[in-house]
Amino acid sequence: MRRLLCALAGSLLLLFAPVAAMAQVVFPNQGLIGIAPPPGMSEIPGVAGLEDREAKAAILMLEMPPAAYADIIRTFEPEALQSKGVTIEQRKDVALPGGEKGLLLVGFQSVGPVALKKWILLVGGKDLTAMVTVQFPETASAKYPDAVIEAALKTVTLRVPPSQEELLARLPFTIGDLEGYRVLKVLGGTAVLLAKVKGGEGADSKAVDVAGQPFFIISAVRGEIREDDRESLAKRAISSVPGVKELRVERGGPLRIGGQPGFELVGKALDQQSGKPVKVAQWLRFGRTGYLRMVGVAPEAMFGSEFDAMRALRDGIELR
Structure with a gap:
């Protein structure tokens, strides 16, 4: 029984460790888009994004006007993305902490002989449209499993533009x-x-x-x-x-x-x-x-x- 309890405790620690590590939302480059990044990623100086150089993993953020949301949604059709080498395997709606609705696309992109895992989150906020892109080689999947990346993307936070x-x-x-x-x-x-x-x-x-x-x-x-x-x-x-x-x-x-x-x-x-x-x-x-x-x-x-x-x-x- 004691061994079983210890094993369960260890499993729970592994399960909740990423959540605890991702508790702090950061706003790279003092931008309006924030995220609680997965462990191992740090801000890129002078860029709205985060990276893990060793794993060649990156999270990049793009701020656009509010009206851009409708235009971009139209370009997010599978056929249009496929023409750019991006294959979408999943497309789903997500709810974000600020009440905004986000569209999440999950798939991969072929860059020459390399296959990159890719997540694209598009968020239509009151003050801006946000696009958050995560990508890394498939070899980094063990360090950044799907569940960890999606958990991080669900923490995306938009803040009011400063005066x-x-x-x-x-x-x-x-x-x-x-x-x-x-x-x-x-x-x-x-x-x-x-x-x-x-x-x-x-x-x-x-x-x-x-x-x-x-x-x-x-x-x-x-x-x-x-x-x-x-x-x-x-x-x-x-x-x-x-x-x-x-x-x-x-x-x-x-x-x-x-x-x-x-x-x-x-x-x-x-x-x-x-x-x-x-x-x-x-x-x-x-x-x-x-x-x-x-x-x-x-x-x-x-x-x-x-x-x-x-x-x-x-x-x-x-x-x-």
Whole structure:
């Protein structure tokens, strides 16, 4: 009898150990999607996801607008996924802790000679649509059995998007006057995307239209930059401005920004999606332990009137 009780106790410990280990919900990359990950997985720095490098296992999270849910559901038909190499074996509804309903797809994906086990959870929330994808080689199945992965996915939690003040408080710098720009997204806790949106102040953030509107990116970068490296750094940086193509620098040079050394570059480019002409201004402001990078992009026809606002926005930024 004693042996039987010990065996039962051991079985119960094994049964409930994963549940206990998954009690803490984490929100990778300070995002809006949280999960209590299975043991062995840790957050990926700067990415909305978790991984177990040794097992080549990963959980990735994608935030999308609420309206995206209906569109994605239509693309989740087995035939459409099969065309991308994804074979769905199970499709079921799941209930989540916040009351949202989720659609869970379970199957595998062929990537060359490798078969990856795959789970895709799609959640339609009030403030966002969430997609959580789990995948790993079949060789990792012993470490991550189906029951453990599904238990983790059923802990997926969506939180309310932070207010503009909360977003700005996360940054390593402060912004003075926004000059009519509006916070759209904080990126990794070190950068912020601002834009002038149609509808102006008070417009519903879910319905803002940023197409063809000026935008401004501010980021803080650690690392001391030597004076003779500043120009080459500025030229490399402006070549990677997101959302534009075929960029050509027109003018630039060193200048003082807020009493500190800086470097300005201004160029022409084309919008990545529409192909329409835009102008780009980039400023680097150098400090002792790092630098601020500030980039403004506007349609060419609007750039003249926006340039002063961009410079005023630039001058109101200070490291904390």
